[in-house]
Amino acid sequence: MKCPNCSSKDIGKIGVNQYYCWNCFIEMSLNNGVIYTHQVEEDGSLSSLDDLFDESERRFSV
Ligand SMILES: [Zn+2]
DSSP states (O other), X not given: OOOTTTOOOOEEXXXXXXXXXXXXXXXXXXXXXXXXXXXXXXXXXEEEOGGGSOHHHHBOOO
């Protein structure tokens, strides 16, 4: 698995189907084989980055 944003493989697991990219500091969650990306804002809320990626780029492949 690599980050759809920066292609880094420096991915940490933070929960069930939840991952964190230590390179660009975004959160990812896996759902039905698709990676959903979120950025943690300064106030702690999550904003979706999914608009930045085609679904084909977000498909999780082993
Ligand atoms: Zn990244």
